[in-house]
Amino acid sequence: MTEFSRRKFLQHSLTIGGGVIGAGFLAGCDTASDTGSLISASSQSIINLLPKRGGTIRFGVIAGNQVGNLDAHKPLGGGAAFRGWALYSKLWEWNLNAQPGLALAESTEVNKDGTEWTIRLHKDLEFHHGKTITADDVIFSLLRLTDPELASPYAGYLYSLDRNNVKKLDDLTVRIPFQEGRGLVALAECWMSWGGIVPTDYHPQTNIVGAGPYRLKNFTPGQRSVFTRFENYYKADQPYADEIEIIDFLDQTSRLQALQSGQIDIATGIAQEHLPFVNQDARFALTVSPTDAWQSFDMNLERPPFNDARVRKAFRLIADREELVARVLQGRGRVANDIYGETDPTYNHTIPQRKQNLDEAKRLLAEAGYENGLDIELVTTTGAGLNAAVVFSQQAKAAGVNIQVKQVDPSIFSGPKRNDWTFSTGGGVSRPILLTVQQHDGPRAVGNKTHFRDARFGELITEALQQPDFEARKILIHEAQQIQHDIGGMLIWGYADVLDVSTQHIGGIEPDRSGFAAWRTDKVWRQDV
Numbered sequence: 001m002t003e004f005s006r007r008k009f010l011q012h013s014l015t016i017g018g019g020v021i022g023a024g025f026l027a028g029c030d031t032a033s034d035t036g037s038l039i040s041a042s043s044q045s046i047i048n049l050l051p052k053r054g055g056t057i058r059f060g061v062i063a064g065n066q067v068g069n070l071d072a073h074k075p076l077g078g079g080a081a082f083r084g085w086a087l088y089s090k091l092w093e094w095n096l097n098a099q100p101g102l103a104l105a106e107s108t109e110v111n112k113d114g115t116e117w118t119i120r121l122h123k124d125l126e127f128h129h130g131k132t133i134t135a136d137d138v139i140f141s142l143l144r145l146t147d148p149e150l151a152s153p154y155a156g157y158l159y160s161l162d163r164n165n166v167k168k169l170d171d172l173t174v175r176i177p178f179q180e181g182r183g184l185v186a187l188a189e190c191w192m193s194w195g196g197i198v199p200t201d202y203h204p205q206t207n208i209v210g211a212g213p214y215r216l217k218n219f220t221p222g223q224r225s226v227f228t229r230f231e232n233y234y235k236a237d238q239p240y241a242d243e244i245e246i247i248d249f250l251d252q253t254s255r256l257q258a259l260q261s262g263q264i265d266i267a268t269g270i271a272q273e274h275l276p277f278v279n280q281d282a283r284f285a286l287t288v289s290p291t292d293a294w295q296s297f298d299m300n301l302e303r304p305p306f307n308d309a310r311v312r313k314a315f316r317l318i319a320d321r322e323e324l325v326a327r328v329l330q331g332r333g334r335v336a337n338d339i340y341g342e343t344d345p346t347y348n349h350t351i352p353q354r355k356q357n358l359d360e361a362k363r364l365l366a367e368a369g370y371e372n373g374l375d376i377e378l379v380t381t382t383g384a385g386l387n388a389a390v391v392f393s394q395q396a397k398a399a400g401v402n403i404q405v406k407q408v409d410p411s412i413f414s415g416p417k418r419n420d421w422t423f424s425t426g427g428g429v430s431r432p433i434l435l436t437v438q439q440h441d442g443p444r445a446v447g448n449k450t451h452f453r454d455a456r457f458g459e460l461i462t463e464a465l466q467q468p469d470f471e472a473r474k475i476l477i478h479e480a481q482q483i484q485h486d487i488g489g490m491l492i493w494g495y496a497d498v499l500d501v502s503t504q505h506i507g508g509i510e511p512d513r514s515g516f517a518a519w520r521t522d523k524v525w526r527q528d529v
Helices: 006-013 043-047 077-087 135-145 187-192 252-260 272-279 309-318 321-328 358-367 384-399 433-439 455-465 470-487
Strands: 002-004 056-062 092-094 100-102 105-110 116-121 167-170 173-177 214-220 224-229 243-249 284-299 333-335 374-380 401-407 423-428 490-503
Touching: 056 077, 056 252, 077 214, 077 224, 077 243, 092 187, 100 105, 100 187, 105 187, 116 135, 135 167, 135 173, 187 433, 214 243, 243 252, 252 272, 272 284, 272 490, 284 309, 284 384, 309 358, 309 384, 309 470, 309 490, 321 333, 321 384, 321 490, 358 384, 374 384, 384 401, 384 423, 384 490, 433 455, 433 470, 455 470
Parallel strands: 002 284, 056 243, 374 401, 374 423
Antiparallel strands: 092 100, 105 116, 116 173, 167 173, 214 224, 224 243, 284 423, 284 490, 333 490
């Protein structure tokens, strides 16, 4: 097995072309290129500098029991999200540092309070069926995403959009208003992931058309989908493969077996416990992406014992984070400090790292009325969450806490009751803070498992979302994160590296802070064609 990670890339980059590839995080949007990225190249592209065109590349994705769909704005299941990267292009895209960079948009401007955005498209962009992309398509896509009848769970990220006053200024320019006093300077982050631009004649079953690197050839729900290269893709000379095939798998084990038997070329985001099988096989290359993808234990503040802030703090002091990273992530990650977004430019690094303190944990539990111990059920499902639950249950015994680990099927764990568990494992993907807070524990979060609601925290987040000045926004987020750290409902114990495995003849997969190293179907190619 060949392994490539950020460290190895930085060592190699000193000698490529006799120069050094620049590094540095970006505080805002950039162009679609990744110039200046901290994480910038893969072992494959170092060894084989020129991508090759042709052939078929087969991706294996975990879809679980979900059949999935091809809807740009209401994707169902992990497989649907992956297919969207092949089918659809957006105004922005995530760069290698998990920050938004311009894609279909040529330029974007926002006013001083975030209540008005002006977006201009590049000229001569095309959809798969040949129609030129215009401002009408941008407006159609935005209004479809936020249509109450569609009921997309991602519409809430654009909570203050003034839908009735979105305006076309010319064929390439759109003005997008937000409600007074409720601006959204994080439009790129909040719209991008589920913001595929589709034509005005789009239909998610009968006219599945986008502007992504590949066009749909056929789709068998719950099994596989095949896509062919879109020759008029907006990125010159991309994509590289003639076809890609995306194959759905029920779980990590069945996908690993398919990789070993040669049925797929790429497995995205493998489980840490499968590393030994990959490490011993010379046919495979491992790409390691340090990310802000976080692992947590989620405490429901509406239910005892976690309605008491002393109990929440005690549980956070029980955690031996170093042991969790070592045992659960196999050392492929780093400890976290009960707040997310560590590499976001606005992250509060002044908050001291919380460490295990069993004496203080026991004192807090006794003060909260649990001097004789505490019994609690921890709900989880297969994967890293189950392993984390077992390790944490062992750690908790030293503080007099008896944790019963309850494993449920993934469809139940993520089903209608997902926000009702008293205590459960959790986590999130590598995203900027102002998007993550919209997803998990902010005042309008669509998946608030902890039911954390703090008036001052809500005020700070709302103000930060409409504050265009970076330094002023940073101050607001620092205070908000201090509140999360003090009284929030998530015990965020670690950040996980994302581990992507490919066969040795695949190129174009490079370490990626966003966690999407192997999702970028427009960059991946075969070297054996």
